Amino acid sequence: MKKIGVFTSGGDAPGMNAALRAVVRGCIYYGIEVYGIRYGYKGMIEGDIIPLNSHSVSNIIQRAGTVLKSARCQEFREPEGRKKAFDNLKKFGIDALIAIGGDGTFTGAKVFFEEHAIPVIGIPGTIDNDIYGTDKTIGFDTAVNTALSAVDNIRDTADSHDRVFFIEVMGRDSGYIAIQSGIGGGAEMVMVPETKTTINEVIEALQKGWSRSKTSSIVVIAEGDEEGNAFEISEKVKARVKDLKDIRVTILGHVQRGGTPTAQDRILASRLGLSAVEGLRDGKSGVMVGVINDEVTFTSFGDSITKQKPLNKDLIRMVEILSI
């Protein structure tokens, strides 16, 4: 293995740049040439490929987003597109790949690896934390802290009035951000896609708080909740509780994708980036690198894509007990 190509794909996550930096410097340390493929699979097909050196990744460890950019790519879903991509890699002499991204990225990498037998290792980067094979994904800790900071701000003002606040955080298929920011922010209720929460249960939780003379309440909602988005849920609650005058809604949206990565995200990203290089050197391929119980582990793309990482039920239980 002499030349590694590295790229980011799918939604960006804070810490991706730290992972890239670790890949580049890990390669240099081991005497491997390293190329950056810009705009993910799209750049691979179009040959948007540039050599990287130590300076290329100076001063990016603290920056969100991805300096290699990211893009969607329909063409890579077709064998012809992948053929073109592979030809480009050959042209540059790239004989192994590191793919930083989420489920969709790994699905592409798996097919590509099976079709063209080029060694690939994936690094899990997504704020949603919904990837099997690693305790945490890059970007998750930052996103939770961003969401938490919003909950904190609302709690500052909530304390001064009688109000119900609904805060919608990210997580279309996964309640990780909602549950952690909900516990961390002392929310009265958390609604996640993994468990069914009815509007009546929300109302009960709110009423329990009022009966203890809480002056205001916070409900954190993951965007993928089956009862709808935060506006819809707030309307449903309002419709059933009379005299509920003051309801306010916050939709955080992509605010959660940005922000300076936290220490844990940078350290995780650095560790995964370096381990991906070392994994390729050790002959590993078709796998995603992760950290489980503070140990570096490798999981087949197949498992990482199809297996479910369950939400810690202990945390769901805590929301109820701690909002007493």
Added chain:
Amino acid sequence: MKKIGVFTSGGDAPGMNAALRAVVRGCIYYGIEVYGIRYGYKGMIEGDIIPLNSHSVSNIIQRAGTVLKSARCQEFREPEGRKKAFDNLKKFGIDALIAIGGDGTFTGAKVFFEEHAIPVIGIPGTIDNDIYGTDKTIGFDTAVNTALSAVDNIRDTADSHDRVFFIEVMGRDSGYIAIQSGIGGGAEMVMVPETKTTINEVIEALQKGWSRSKTSSIVVIAEGDEEGNAFEISEKVKARVKDLKDIRVTILGHVQRGGTPTAQDRILASRLGLSAVEGLRDGKSGVMVGVINDEVTFTSFGDSITKQKPLNKDLIRMVEILSI
């Protein structure tokens, strides 16, 4: 003047506690007793009044919200309610008032002062900055920085994709937060209640950016815009631009009311709190204290309520030039 009563009323704003602290310590410095009236006019009517000393306001300078709490009060709008309130003040021997709040607070204070001839000075605390008689209101600088931080986070991720982001910030009648966070965040367009911006103008600004191959664009919208809220505006834009696939919306909401107050908000609040005490000692009344051109000034409640503070047109011009 021997006993001053102080209260917060209306929507809370970061820095109100710093103002309260300055009122209390200013009173102590000048040998005046000071009482806190909890829950604004409501507490005045109900006699929810407590003595304050130096320790009462320890360690609150950095906290958002208001430790004196705030509430709405229908009863104070009636002469009977105000009579009850005045009787309570007499009972406690309170012979002057300091009211921390916004327009609504000062309207109540003005009537009360005219009816019962008790000296009152107002301190402008509202994140909207829409009060005549002071360059800035307490809480505005913090709210702008909170909104800006959201714009920054979105810019982090915007840089990696082709997208249009609509961010709704506070300001029902005033575009101050929108214009300042828009300039500070390098937005492509800012929509404020003070000026009419059509959907076509938004689309033109976006298209100008695309023609310069900008990969993503940010539009900051004050909640009071006549074209609707951020969701509605985004739908209108989508309806008229074909092939505009990727639009995302953030509604910050009450996140902007919280957060640790900035240095400028704390210093302004400290200065206004102390000056309010000194103003009462100097025999001033029926006025709001403010800072204009770094000088403490007093403006009659009448002017502060009815006169308009115009948005700096120079800033509106800057948005367009700087997003080139």
Added chain:
Amino acid sequence: MKKIGVFTSGGDAPGMNAALRAVVRGCIYYGIEVYGIRYGYKGMIEGDIIPLNSHSVSNIIQRAGTVLKSARCQEFREPEGRKKAFDNLKKFGIDALIAIGGDGTFTGAKVFFEEHAIPVIGIPGTIDNDIYGTDKTIGFDTAVNTALSAVDNIRDTADSHDRVFFIEVMGRDSGYIAIQSGIGGGAEMVMVPETKTTINEVIEALQKGWSRSKTSSIVVIAEGDEEGNAFEISEKVKARVKDLKDIRVTILGHVQRGGTPTAQDRILASRLGLSAVEGLRDGKSGVMVGVINDEVTFTSFGDSITKQKPLNKDLIRMVEILSI
């Protein structure tokens, strides 16, 4: 078990209040009365003990420090002091204790538990993370992020000049904060108490960077380094490298003890607080509760005090590779 007393002792750490909140609400959930002992062992001896309810711990989850206060206490080191403390607990009917603190706190708790047979469970709260029996201590994640933010700020400016920056972070006996903020901040060198780093090694690392035309370098030093504090080390380096004009020193000090606790610190604290209550209910005693590999575990005070938690050598290795 009917009444639990809870206290904080030793140096405070961000998240202690979140742990206290979880203890109080956990007790309420299980129908146990709960008392707060103010100023740690000192308050126990002096009878500074107050009943706590759900409202007592409202709105403290996000606040650093400890609302129960902390203090040193010489008297508790003597059997007579401990006897007085025990008598006070009996007077209040307190039949079990939860101690939030570090090594010193647990040493006291161990002796007390052995002498008076009152059930005690400890919760590890210290920014240093140097306690055996838990992957992380409460406050560590926050402290690392605070230190990291300082390194980031310095990197911002370092990028513009030719300079060497020495940053001293906390950790008298432990390099955890130094190593994590060093990796997260992309430092050129980290000096920790666990390993011997000579001044010559520092100079070599700096010169390696200069030879790669790095314009500036950052050295993170744990306060307990055997070569001295940051000023002393900077002087030693200056003495041996001629033409090294520009050296700057930052001593963060207690800045690292404060700050809003991170999501991870709050969640850890909440989990440990609740688990401590549940541990006492299950008959556990003389143990510290911790989280290892995401599982709640109990470790005897003896082990938690005497056993060493080693610094992950993998992280030390990473500093060198990633600063290439």
Added chain:
Amino acid sequence: MKKIGVFTSGGDAPGMNAALRAVVRGCIYYGIEVYGIRYGYKGMIEGDIIPLNSHSVSNIIQRAGTVLKSARCQEFREPEGRKKAFDNLKKFGIDALIAIGGDGTFTGAKVFFEEHAIPVIGIPGTIDNDIYGTDKTIGFDTAVNTALSAVDNIRDTADSHDRVFFIEVMGRDSGYIAIQSGIGGGAEMVMVPETKTTINEVIEALQKGWSRSKTSSIVVIAEGDEEGNAFEISEKVKARVKDLKDIRVTILGHVQRGGTPTAQDRILASRLGLSAVEGLRDGKSGVMVGVINDEVTFTSFGDSITKQKPLNKDLIRMVEILSI
């Protein structure tokens, strides 16, 4: 005027990039070509000059430091050096300059302008705020908030113990950062170069606090205080007060030069950048652009360098009253 050259010089300050962005986009708006001179006067002499366009300054408004870099330059102090610099400017066709920096930068600009008659406008960028001709300099608001955040963190922990904290902030010749972060942070005492504060006065202030049973005290010291740095002052206090066991020192250092610029710094920088371009178009030269009382103003380099901007005495008075 067809080609403007822009550079940053001296110590960097957060917001310099925002000023650069405004200069570049202002030039584009007015149809003027714009070149970046890297490393200040050094780059001018060495011909390190690059064309800038709208994209060159994308996504830098939120970044501290200066993308044009900064450097010291002995050679520019000699007429020969300045001649070389001027010849380079001629080679590129640059017929006007915008200099972003502090006193030293303007001193160089003044001589250069007088010697070679090339139009120059200066933009005040320094965290110290010690420049005559503008209410605030770029970077000051950010630096104050950074220092304030450190004071806040220490206050969090100070509240839990009996301690005296000495915090040294920047300001060799100017107490602006010290006084503002001291008031904002509720410090017991502030020591600034502008006024003489004896060690005995410090001790008196501390003892006054102790007599009111304050549990801890914070003293903010500007680095240029005549009694020495924070360590030296803490030692002097310790020597004279017996039983003063617990003194802690923080030296913030260059942490204050970094950090994401605040909204006010970005808006000020944007306004000054654009106004500098417009000033050159209007034929202004040999002047610094500033904002006084919210109006753009131009001050001759001579005045801006030699005249003193006094510290607001009202603020000094406030420290004492508010720490009661």
